[in-house]
Amino acid sequence: MPTATMKALRKMRPERGAQLEAVSIPRIGPNEVLVRVRAASICGTDLHIYAWDPWSASRVKPPLTFGHEFCGTVERVGEEVTGVAPGDFVSAEMHVNCGRCHQCRVGQPHVCQNLKIIGIDQDGCFAELVRIPAANIWKVDPAIPEHYAAILDPLGNAVHTVLSGEIAGQTVAVTGCGPIGLMAIAVAKACGCSTVFATEVNPHRRALALQMGADEALNPAETDVVARVRAATGGTGVDVLLEMSGHPAAIHQGFQMLRAGGRASLLGVSSQPVEFDLVADIIFKGATVKGIYGRKMFETWVQMTALLKAGKLKLEPLFSERLALDRFADAFSLLQGGQAEKILFYPNGSPR
Ligand SMILES: [Zn+2]
Ligand SMILES: [Zn+2]
Incomplete structure (x- = not known):
């Protein structure tokens, strides 16, 4: 019998680009689930893999099917899988933890010592079908629309960042308005923060920041954003900094905007070590600093589902093109x- 194949977008060689290939349909183990991908979303990480930057070169081992943000329908389940059945509409936590290390045992699997990421360390979701451990499957509430279900991974990053400290009634600075920064604005507003100051150099993204609910979208290339935010907060600074850019200048501005005693949650990843005024920006400020990685398993997923079901998050401005997989170069x-x-x-075909 010939082996059944499927279409997959693959990084075949350690160089820029990707290729659409016919590959064997993944075989699932007893505790795994095969999902037919309905919609997959492109992450900044996928852009790095496509461009083959130094990070990708050090981490990714071609050949690899990339992609890690998706939703789909369960096609088949392994013989030991319970609670998930063919036909279920699902997404998945693509960070796979080991279940045995210290952090896994103390309830912090999102920082597992042996974390593997589907779509980076093993074949991902830019394909007709993807293989997922049953424990990582997240059944999507039917109230959540399909295109929202495709971006639960980055939305979870935003929810984890915003909810890693108090938010209700607080003033917030969001430095960097890429997709996750934009989502964080909507999440912070939905969770009852008072005012959001967004900083971003790209004018298109500043416009989106306002659509997502920011009260002010400031251009750090033109405005003294620190002076502006301090003035708007009576000279105090914001209660919460959500650093989403990873850019050294934005990180510095963010900490200068943060009030003494405030909370900084950092998600943006810088490509180089960042010089830091530890004394002025953290110690004498009595600031609380949180590093944010991934999503809490599965507290973040529960919070995100509740916010989406309640209709609290309007994410439409984030979406643009919806393309067949063979249009990957355009995307x-x-x-x-x-x-x-x-x-x-x-x-698996065009959007519904
Ligand atoms: Zn991602
Ligand atoms: Zn672990």
């Missing part, structure tokens, strides 16, 4: 040009 060039935020792929 990556649109994203690289900063002309789109979230592009969805439909590996």
Whole structure:
């Protein structure tokens, strides 16, 4: 019998680009689930893998099917899987933890010592079908629309960042308005923060920041954003900094905007070590600093589902193109040009 194949977008060689390939349909183990991908979303990480930057070169081992943000329908389940059945509409936590290390045992699996990421360390979701451990499957509430279900991974990053400290009634600065920064604005507003100051150099993204609920969208290339935020907060500074850019200048501005005793949650990843005024920005400020990685398993997923079900998050401005998988080159060039935020792929045909 010939082996059944499927279409997959693969990084075949350690160089820029990707290729659409016919590959064998993944075989699942007794505790795994095969999901037919309905919609997959492109992450900034996928842009790095496509461009083959130094981070990708050090981490990714071609050949690899990439992609880690998706939703789909369960096609088949392993013989030991319970609670998930063919036909279920699902997404998945793509960070796979080991279940045995110290952090896993003390309830912090999101910082597992042996974390593997589907779509980076093993074949991901830019394909007709994807193989997922049953424990990582997240059944999507039917009230959540399909295109929202495709971006639960980055939305979870935003929810984890915003809810890693108090938020209700607080003033907030969001430095960097890429997709997750934009989502964080909506989440902070939905959770009852008072005012959001967003900083971003890209004018398209500043416009989106306002659509997502920011009270002010400031351009740090033109405005003294620290002076502006301090003035708007009576000279005090904001209660909460959500650092989403990873850019050294934005990080410095963010900490200068943060009030003494405030909370900084840092999600943006810088490509180089960042110099830091530890004394002025953290110690003498009595600041609380949180590093944010991934999503809490599965507290973040529960919070995110509750917010979405309650209709608290309006994410429409984030979505632009919806493309078949073979249009991948167009998708990556649109994203690289900063002309789109979230592009969805439909590996099994066009959007409903
Ligand atoms: Zn991602
Ligand atoms: Zn572990």
